[in-house]
Amino acid sequence: MSLGAGPGPSIGPGPAPLPAGRREPARAGNPRPRRLKAETLVFVLPAFLLVSVFLLYPVVKSLLLSLYSNEDGKSFVGLANFAALFRGRDIVNLRNILRLRPPFGALPNNLIWIAIHLPLSMSLGLACALLMIRLPRLAFLRTFVFVGMLVPGVVTGIVTLFLFEKGAGMIPNLFHLIGIEGLYINWFSHPQTALLALILTSVWTWTGYSMVVFLAALSGIPQSYLEAGIVDGANAWQLFRYVKLPLLRSSIGTIVVMSVIQELTGFDLVYSSTYGGPGGASNVMGFQMYLEAFKYFKFGTGSAIATLITLTAAVPIVLNVRNSARQA
Amino acid sequence: MNRTLKRALAAALVAVSGLGLAAQGVVTLRMIAPWADKELEGFKPVLERFEQLNPGIKVEYRTGKPEDTATILSAQFSVKKTPADIIDTSFSAFIVQEARKGNILDISGAVDIKDYRPGSIDQFVIGRKLYGVTSIGGLDIAEYNAKFYRDNKLPEPKDAKTWEDFLALMDKVRKVPGVKAPIGTGGGVGWTNTTVVQTFINTFGGKAMYNGLLVGSISWESPEVKKLFRERLLPLLQGKYFGEPEENAAVTQNMWAGKYGLFFGGTTDSLKFPSPAGDYSVCLLPGQKAISMWTDFWFIPAYTEHPKEALKLMKFLATEGQAIQVKGGGRIATYTKVPLSNYPAAEQKILKIIGSVAVNPDIDDIIGGKFQTVMWDQLKLLWADPTADTLDSVLAEMQAASVETLKGSAK
Numbered sequence: 001m002s003l004g005a006g007p008g009p010s011i012g013p014g015p016a017p018l019p020a021g022r023r024e025p026a027r028a029g030n031p032r033p034r035r036l037k038a039e040t041l042v043f044v045l046p047a048f049l050l051v052s053v054f055l056l057y058p059v060v061k062s063l064l065l066s067l068y069s070n071e072d073g074k075s076f077v078g079l080a081n082f083a084a085l086f087r088g089r090d091i092v093n094l095r096n097i098l099r100l101r102p103p104f105g106a107l108p109n110n111l112i113w114i115a116i117h118l119p120l121s122m123s124l125g126l127a128c129a130l131l132m133i134r135l136p137r138l139a140f141l142r143t144f145v146f147v148g149m150l151v152p153g154v155v156t157g158i159v160t161l162f163l164f165e166k167g168a169g170m171i172p173n174l175f176h177l178i179g180i181e182g183l184y185i186n187w188f189s190h191p192q193t194a195l196l197a198l199i200l201t202s203v204w205t206w207t208g209y210s211m212v213v214f215l216a217a218l219s220g221i222p223q224s225y226l227e228a229g230i231v232d233g234a235n236a237w238q239l240f241r242y243v244k245l246p247l248l249r250s251s252i253g254t255i256v257v258m259s260v261i262q263e264l265t266g267f268d269l270v271y272s273s274t275y276g277g278p279g280g281a282s283n284v285m286g287f288q289m290y291l292e293a294f295k296y297f298k299f300g301t302g303s304a305i306a307t308l309i310t311l312t313a314a315v316p317i318v319l320n321v322r323n324s325a326r327q328a
Numbered sequence: 329m330n331r332t333l334k335r336a337l338a339a340a341l342v343a344v345s346g347l348g349l350a351a352q353g354v355v356t357l358r359m360i361a362p363w364a365d366k367e368l369e370g371f372k373p374v375l376e377r378f379e380q381l382n383p384g385i386k387v388e389y390r391t392g393k394p395e396d397t398a399t400i401l402s403a404q405f406s407v408k409k410t411p412a413d414i415i416d417t418s419f420s421a422f423i424v425q426e427a428r429k430g431n432i433l434d435i436s437g438a439v440d441i442k443d444y445r446p447g448s449i450d451q452f453v454i455g456r457k458l459y460g461v462t463s464i465g466g467l468d469i470a471e472y473n474a475k476f477y478r479d480n481k482l483p484e485p486k487d488a489k490t491w492e493d494f495l496a497l498m499d500k501v502r503k504v505p506g507v508k509a510p511i512g513t514g515g516g517v518g519w520t521n522t523t524v525v526q527t528f529i530n531t532f533g534g535k536a537m538y539n540g541l542l543v544g545s546i547s548w549e550s551p552e553v554k555k556l557f558r559e560r561l562l563p564l565l566q567g568k569y570f571g572e573p574e575e576n577a578a579v580t581q582n583m584w585a586g587k588y589g590l591f592f593g594g595t596t597d598s599l600k601f602p603s604p605a606g607d608y609s610v611c612l613l614p615g616q617k618a619i620s621m622w623t624d625f626w627f628i629p630a631y632t633e634h635p636k637e638a639l640k641l642m643k644f645l646a647t648e649g650q651a652i653q654v655k656g657g658g659r660i661a662t663y664t665k666v667p668l669s670n671y672p673a674a675e676q677k678i679l680k681i682i683g684s685v686a687v688n689p690d691i692d693d694i695i696g697g698k699f700q701t702v703m704w705d706q707l708k709l710l711w712a713d714p715t716a717d718t719l720d721s722v723l724a725e726m727q728a729a730s731v732e733t734l735k736g737s738a739k
Contacts, residue, residue, distance in 0.1 A: 161575075167574065167578070186515075188515075189515065189572060189573040189708065189711070189712050190712045190713075275705070276705065277518065277704075277705040277708045277709070278708035278709040278712050279705055279708060279709025279722070279725075280705060281709065294399045295395070295398075296697060296698045296701075297402055
């Protein structure tokens with residue numbers, strides 16, 4: 001029941017509702033639209049100012065910095081900082097990529113991170129959500145899965161150091177127990193395993209996020225849809241594949257965007273565990289940006305990396321927005 | 329009412345004494361240095377003595393790792409501010425770089441350069457002005473548990489006359505039950521591998537090569553440097569003489585527990601990770617001609633509000649302060665007027681051992697900047713993948729970083 005004009009029943013003599021898809025024509029002399037505009041501005045202004053000062057300005061400033069010299073920050077060098085990034089081996093180590101021998105460089109490492117982390121954390125999150133929704137009495141278990149999200153990345157990094165350490169670490173000892181001696185090593189000391197250890201840690205911390213999003217989406221599926229499927233003779237797999245999964249599409253989109261952003265901007269885990277090593281084998285763009293800007297004080301190069309990260313992260317965001325618009 | 333009156337009187341008393349202190353001109357100096365735990369315990373007597381001698385100055389201590397301090401300072405200096413009035417760092421290159429930008433106070437005349445170990449303070453002289461002084465330091469040295477060798481009826485590493493003798497001893501160590509590897513490898517950021525490399529350059533490369541690499545006149549990719557790495561270090565890595573990297577605390581504790589025969593560490597280990605049996609021993613490698621010494625350095629930011637008091641503290645720290653600090657053990661003074669009797673027995677023994685060899689400054693600390701990060705990280709890669717191919721790539725990366733960093737420092 002609404003109190004004003006609208007499609008529902010109304011109290012008092014209000015204007016008759018318009019047919020769907022038709023707007024009320026603007027009437028001359030009606031002050032309402034103008035007042036609404038002013039109100040809108042008043043409400044939007046604080047947020048706009050905050051976004052401008054703390055988001056737009058830094059983004060533009062960072063973009064500009066990437067076009068200026070590292071030496072004085074005043075000489076315009078165009079795209080030279082970007083070109084320099086690809087000349088060295090820190091961002092892309094083409095020689096090692098061709099030989100399939102790590103270190104591959106920060107950008108390929110980020111792509112490997114996405115390729116492993118995204119499907120793993122998403123499918124594990126979905127599996128957990130499907131399990132948890134059937135176990136409402138064991139809701140506390142959700143906390144255990146989600147707790148990884150609550151631990152600061154720096155702490156996670158330090159914990160991980162011990163988890164993958166040969167002497168005391170659970171993971172190498174587990175492989176030792178099942179007879180895989182090749183992985184009974186200090187994972188962070190070897191270029192072949194250092195990045196993988198970080199990715200697996202990241203999966204542990206991020207699965208909780210996927211689970212929560214999927215849980216919310218699964219709870220929102222009307223029972224009648226599932227019942228209709230059952231009446232039609234669908235089994236559990238068919239219910240999941242043809243009823244639940246299509247309804248989870250927008251949640252999948254959200255998880256993909258958020259995960260890719262996290263995977264591209266990740267820094268704390270690398271900083272507190274491997275420091276990008278050995279030999280850059282676990283380096284990522286976010287950490288390389290930190291090194292260039294705050295360790296080597298090359299703000300132009302650091303800003304160029306920041307710009308690259310933003311552009312790369314923009315791809316899934318744009319695709320998701322387009323997809324959402326198409327669905328709407 | 330009576331209670332309220334008492335409270336008011338107490339508050340007035342506190343206020344008056346506060347005003348009194350302010351009137352006496354008590355200045356609080358903020359200090360940042362990297363020491364914590366046992367190292368800080370060894371430093372506290374220095375501050376206590378200074379405050380005793382200067383009742384008008386209080387020192388507020390804060391622990392800050394050099395890499396974190398450098399990051400914070402760069403941001404603070406850009407707005408002409410400083411988080412501390414006096415700072416200790418092991419990155420001498422950082423002081424030089426910031427002094428050139430005008431961010432460090434000129435302290436010319438504060439100390440006499442001739443009173444310090446050669447090469448430990450000269451780098452801070454820029455255009456006849458002095459911008460920093462050396463603090464105490466430590467030596468890169470091979471450490472071992474003498475009891476382990478006695479228990480296993482083996483000669484100690486210090487008794488090895490030739491390189492072949494040394495390797496033969498390490499082969500025997502490998503066979504001792506419970507030993508993980510003859511030599512321990514430190515983990516963490518990777519500086520312990522630079523200790524090994526510097527010791528090898530001091531042993532097999534000589535002074536000319538060491539200094540050439542330090543100033544950039546010799547390339548890390550030059551045939552003689554490559555030969556040293558290929559013939560001396562690589563075979564040891566390939567032959568698994570070095571164990572899996574472990575955190576520094578773990579690797580030294582494992583050495584005391586008889587799991588490693590030797591560890592290339594620093595003299596500060598005797599303070600940080602003391603041997604339970606008190607059998608801490610050190611040795612030079614057969615034929616070792618020099619030893620690397622790393623030091624910390626004091627400087628005063630140009631934006632301090634108390635330059636006079638900060639200078640007073642710096643003078644004390646660089647002279648009498650060193651004499652007090654070495655008493656706590658694990659440290660070697662750079663101020664040559666510190667008497668040998670001030671050191672504990674273990675350090676006196678070390679000083680006697682190194683008395684016969686030259687002392688070189690620490691390569692990665694002196695070059696600093698990108699080179700240091702790259703050297704630490706690349707050597708970790710070499711330890712993990714000790715092939716000739718990886719060695720070439722590691723040396724190429726180190727050379728590129730050395731050229732870039734030294735070029736930046738020269739500006």
